[in-house]
Amino acid sequence: MADVSAYAALIHDGLFDPSPSESILRVKDAVAKELTALDSTARVKRTDYFNHTFAPDFVMTWPDARSRRVYLRMAYDLEALVEDVALIDSTDPLIFGLTEAESIEAKPHVEQAIAGSDAMFTEAAALEKLIDRKKADSTANMLSNALAQGGRGSFVGDEAVELADVVQRGFTSAALVDTDGTAEAVETISDRLQGQQAWRMNRVLQAVWEGSEGSLTTFPGKADVSGRLNTESLSYLVKYMRTDDRDFWRRVGRGLTIADLESLDFADAEANIESLIQANLDVISARATIVKPDPLGLDEAVTGARFRWSKRGRHITFEAPKLFAVIGSAKTNLSGVDEEAAAVSVDAFIDRAKDTDLVEVSIHSGPDHISVKNDEGAISTERLRGVSETFGGSTEVAQVIVGSRTGRVTVDLPERSGTGKTQSKVRMADLLVTTIPLVVDVPDDVREGIAEFLRYEDDNGRTRLETLALDELPEVDPTIPLLAVEALVENGTLVDPESSTPE
Known part of the structure; x- marks a missing residue:
């Protein structure tokens, strides 16, 4: 792309090219580059016309189906402009003056000609100054996009x-x-x-x-x-606002949803979206996640970060070394995500489940299974080992219910998925911290890094770990006898569900 200070000069030189066809080509090429520099989100399509009365020289279009016609003008006679605006079949034409001196002198005439309409008149030098300002001013980025799509009135000098x-x-x-x-x-x-x-x-x-x-x-x-930014305004904000002020992103993101995040273009505003998510981990809820091993995934040496938020297809993802988690507002929304069977032995599960608030665990050995449950506190992993030994063969864990800071999560190990139980409003951070270590093997340093990256404070200023510490209950004595039948642990005592008598 040409240097922004050169657009007016390129147009001027093109106008004085002795070859009429070459002159038109050079002028339109320079204008097209300037319009693209003004708003890179626009597709600038040239027509076969030049300085025509009512046919546009360019049509600018945007991904949301908006469009705007652009008309080049070499003369600014008042009567001609009034007539041109009347003939143009557009309610909001962008009229681009090619000769700067005349446009400034004719400004009162131009304003009179386009008064009462949504037409915009401008010239190369005026736009150059705004384009140059975009390098250091985030509001200039927003304004240049807004002017391209909907500026009105005269913009010269x-x-x-x-x-x-x-x-x-x-x-x-x-x-x-x-x-x-x-x-x-x-x-x-x-x-x-x-x-x-x-x-x-x-x-x-x-x-x-x-x-x-x-x-x-x-x-x-x-x-x-309405109480919250709609998706269009949110997209506009993250794309054009440049700030890493965590408090700012926290204040504007209190109504944030997974659907909002799915509407954002990460390629355009990854740093801002990251700040927005991290600042609002305490309010963003998610219903389901599926974790996928990714041996060729996030490389800290390349990205400079071990953890990040991203988007794959239409889904929001949490990326970590050698894995990623796809996140949705409902498990049905993740139906297109590939799932691979991943049986987990009891021993492997116990290694993964350290420091986890296990509420209910289903252990399988062939067609037989035992569900171990405790309504009073976390299940002892030693208790699980004892239950598995009663089968006399290989055992696996298929499904687990786990307690998190904001609600219970059902973790399906073969599917590598985690789902908020019943109508609980589980926070996205809690869903991920709970599910990931249970469904894939994660090194201790990565596990600790995930917990730290997803740490947040609640409205009382407490972190997730501090809240869990307040909620801790004594473990049930692991020496209580166990039965090799479907069993429940109630009030710290193992009972046969077919009998009301404690064993």
Whole structure:
């Protein structure tokens, strides 16, 4: 791509090429590059026309099916512009002036010609200044996208960067819960952008205001009272806002769901999405996960990180060394994920289950099985070993119910899956910390790293481990006799379910 300071010069040189066909080619090539630099999310398609009265020179389209027609203009005669705007079969044309000096001199005429419409008039030099500003200003990234899709009015000279100044001050003011600077931005955005684009940017501005603990009732604009960012506004925020302020991402993400995360483009905003997820681990719930071994997976030497959030297909994933976990809001949503049988011996399960709050364990030996349960506290792994020895043959663990900080999880070892039990609102972090070590062999350092990466504080400032410590109950005495029949442990005593008499 050409240097951003060169677009106007490229257009100027192209206009004076002695070959008419070569001149058109060079001019349109330079304009296409500048439009792409303005908004890289747009697909800029050239037409076969040039400086035509009502046929566009370009059509810009976006993944959400929005489109905008672009018309190149070499002269700015008032009567001609009024006539052109009337003939153009578009409610929001982007009119691109090719000669800077004339566009500035004709500004009053241009504004009169496009008044009352959603048309936007601009020129190469004005856009160059905004494009150059994108390197260091996240609000300029948001604004350039919004202008491309829905800017209106005249933007010549320094007007595009002056608008960027107002918007930047507005976001700074919103972060400080300052009414004056925020109000100026809200009003200017509403005036200079079409309805949908103005609403989207002001909704993100509101999110910054609320994220900085500003009251919604004092937000200086038309507030969205839905209580959470919709997916479009959230996508806009993570793509264009540049901050690693954990408190900010925590405040704007309190209503975050798995469905919201699935709507985001990780390729465009991986660092921001990571910050958003990590800051809101205490509120993001997940219903199910399937863990997959990945021998060629995440490489710390390459990525610089042992753990991260990602997206595979339409699913959110947690990536760790040699494994990844696919996460969903329901187990049925993960039906397309391959599952491989993974029988686990009792001995292997006991090794995996250390420091785990086992509520119920199903042990199999061929067609026979025993379910060991304790309603009073965690099941002793030594008790499981004793039960397995009563079979007199090889034994495996098929299904386990495990206690977590936010609810019980059913772990299916052959499927390598974990599912929140009944209607429990299990947090995604708890689901992963509970399921992963039970369904795959994880080295101690990785296990500890996963627990640390997924650690969060609750509203009382307690971490997951501190909460578990408060909930600990004494272990049942592992020396209590066991039966080689389907059994239950109730109140610390093993009983035959067919009898009410303790054994």
